[in-house]
Structure formats: structure tokens, C-alpha cells
Amino acid sequence: MKDFLFKDIPTVDYMLRTTWNSVVKAYNTEAAKYNFTMVMGFALLSIDPKHGTPSTSLGPKMGMEPTSLSRTLKNLEERELIERHPNPDDGRGVIIKLTDEGKESRDIAKQVVMQFNQKIEEQFGLEKLKTFYEVSQGIQNLISEKKIFNK
DSSP: OHHIIIIISOOHHHHHHHHHHHHHHHHHHHHHTTTOOHHHHHHHHHSOTTTOEEHHHHHHHHTOOHHHHHHHHHHHHHTTSEEEEEETTEEEEEEEEEOHHHHHHHHHHHHHHHHHHHHHHHHHHHHHHHHHHHHHHHHHHHHHTTOSSOO
16 A cells, blocks of 8 residues: 555645645746735735734734744835734734725736636536535644544
């Protein structure tokens, strides 16, 4: 069984890693056309366009470390795509809001993501996508419930 897994069929983690690297490269190539990065687009998509988003919830929402998130937000702020406002519910916190230009950039990022998803659905069909989502969610559940490395 060991030889079968490592010679004929790649491991699950290998396929996840190489596929994700391809996705990142594709998104960064497209984002570069707009002088952006994938992370910047993802940040814009993670900010509520009407009410803004507390900065403390952005990191967990995006799965980013605080240092990387701070760098991304600083870059977006320097480009005048976001603004920081005091959080009325938490005097110590900050609400990140999109500027008008930030909303336009967010719309572009949204179109790119929708195009990507549409092409994947056209290529593989809804049933295979549903299976992909089920397997992906199952992997996440196994990991979060510590059912893989539980010894």
C-alpha cells in the first residue's frame, strides 16, 4: 500500500499544496494587471462594503497572521483603498472601511473570483464541485476535531 500511495498516486497533501500554489500563481498573475496581489484582493473582499469590518475579525476571517495582515492593510491604506475609523462598539478597536476607489477595486476582485469559479464549474460540473466541497470540508473537520494526529 505504501508504494502505491507514493509512486502511482500523489498524496492528498501534495495535491492540495500544488493545486493551491497554482491557484495563487494564477490569481497573482491576474491581479498584477491591476497592480495588485491576490492577498490585497482577498482583503478587499473580506471587508463589508457597506459597514466596514472590525480589524480584529479580519485576520481570522482571512487566515492571516497579524503581521502579514498589518502589512496588507497598510499597503491598501497607502493606496487610499481603505480607511481606519474608531470602532463605536469598542473604543480600543478599529473599523476598516472601503473608500469609493476601494469599492471599485473590490468589485474587480469579485469579478475575477467569479470568473475563476465559473470556469471551474464549466470544466467539472456542479456534481463534481459538490463532491470537492464535501471532501474539503471533511478534511477541515478531521483536522479541527483532531482526528488525524490524535495520538
